[in-house]
Amino acid sequence: xxxxxxxxxxxxxxxxxxxxxxxxxxxxxxxxxxxxxxxxxxxxxxxxxxxxxxxxxxxxxxxxxxxxxxxxxxxxxxxxxxxxxxxxxxxxxxxxxxxxxxxxxxxxxxxxxxxxxx
Amino acid sequence: xxxxxxxxxxxxxxxxxxxxxxxxxxxxxxxxxxxxxxxxxxxxxxxxxxxxxxxxxxxxxxxxxxxxxxxxxxxxxxxxxxxxxxxxxxxxxxxxxxxxxxxxxxxxxxxxx
Numbered sequence: 422x423x424x425x426x427x428x429x430x431x432x433x434x435x436x437x438x439x440x441x442x443x444x445x446x447x448x449x450x451x452x453x454x455x456x457x458x459x460x461x462x463x464x465x466x467x468x469x470x471x472x473x474x475x476x477x478x479x480x481x482x483x484x485x486x487x488x489x490x491x492x493x494x495x496x497x498x499x500x501x502x503x504x505x506x507x508x509x510x511x512x513x514x515x516x517x518x519x520x521x522x523x524x525x526x527x528x529x530x531x532x533x534x535x536x537x538x539x
Numbered sequence: 540x541x542x543x544x545x546x547x548x549x550x551x552x553x554x555x556x557x558x559x560x561x562x563x564x565x566x567x568x569x570x571x572x573x574x575x576x577x578x579x580x581x582x583x584x585x586x587x588x589x590x591x592x593x594x595x596x597x598x599x600x601x602x603x604x605x606x607x608x609x610x611x612x613x614x615x616x617x618x619x620x621x622x623x624x625x626x627x628x629x630x631x632x633x634x635x636x637x638x639x640x641x642x643x644x645x646x647x648x649x650x651x652x
Contacts (some may be wrong), residue, residue, distance in 0.1 A: 425582065463629050463642030464583070477639065512583070528640075530582035 423447065425531035427513050433537045439501035442534045446495070446515030452476075454528065455488055455498050456512040464512055470496065500536075508538045541566040543632045545643035553651045558602075558617040560646045562630035565611065572613040573631040573640070574604055583629070589613065600624070625650045 426445040434440050446453050452471050456464035467486065469476040472493040481488065485504070490496040500507055510533040517527075546561040564570055574586040587598025594606040600623075604615045613630060630643040 461644065463631075463644050465642070466639065514583070527585050527588075528583075530584070532580065532582045 425513055425515055425529055427511075427531035427534050429534055430532065431535050431537075433539065434503055435539050436505055437502040439499065440503055440536060441500075442498045442511050442513075442536075444496045444498070444513030444531060446513070447529055450515035450517050450529070451493070452516045452518065453490055453496050454512075454514040454516075455496070456514065458510045458512055458533070460509070467498070467511075503536075503538045505538050508536055510535045541568075541570065541632050541641050543630050543641055543643040545628075545630050545646045547646050548644065549647045549649065551649040551651060552620050554622055555619050558615070558620045558624065558648065560615040560628050560630075560648065562613045562615065562643060563611055564613060564630070564632045566632055571633045572604075572606060573633070574598065574602070574613075574615050575629045575631060576626050577629065577645075578626040586615070586628070620648075620650050622650050622652065624648060 425447060428443050432440055454469050455467040457467050458464045465480060467481045468478040468488045470490040473490050486500055488496060488498045498511060512530055512533045514528040514530045542565045544563045550560060552558055569591055572589045575583045576586050577583045586602050587596045587604055589596045589606045597603045602615055602617050604613050606613055625648055627645045627647050629645050632641050
């Protein structure tokens with residue numbers, strides 16, 4: 422079974438530039454998550470989709486971050502304009518159904534996209 | 540509000556000796572608790588989870604964790620460390636009221652040969 426795919430793996434940009442990350446979840450997984458992991462910290466949820474609807478985006482900095490999941494399959498996360506503090510690994514995860522507490526709610530993570538903002 | 544504290548940022552043990560990674564949580568509800576592992580340049584992987592069934596939970600690769608409500612702890616243990624266990628481990632809590640996962644800052648496990 423193919424895992425969660427993310428690209429690009431690494432990206433270096435200057436502040437005020439824009440960047441986009443792509444995620445393809447495991448086939449059939451209804452729930453998709455984007456996390457931000459800053460060096461030395463645990464992941465922080467940015468946004469959670471259930472199919473193509475947003476379940477939780479309370480911690481997404483909406484003035485500069487946006488995410489979409491058209492057709493309920495793959496997803497893109499965009500940052501525009503980037504700031505120095507956006508340097509982090511952006512993790513995409515998916516789960517079969519409605520959340521981590523469901524019987525099949527295990528989150529499967531991609532390898533992440535490492536962003537460096539200079 | 541729920542929170543989770545991993546008491547050690549780094550733990551170093553010799554191969555073949557026991558592993559103990561400590562985690563304390565705070566939750567207003569009956570929590571669900573998880574341990575995830577992150578090997579270098581790999582995605583996070585679920586080790587085990589507690590969801591109000593047996594208090595001693597067995598996971599993959601010989602790890603287990605015990606839920607102790609009186610101590611608000613969910614420590615991760617393994618009887619004998621292996622070199623392949625070197626990774627970062629995250630303790631995670633969800634209180635069930637909103638499906639959110641709250642992540643600890645992580646503990647880096649170092650295995651000495």
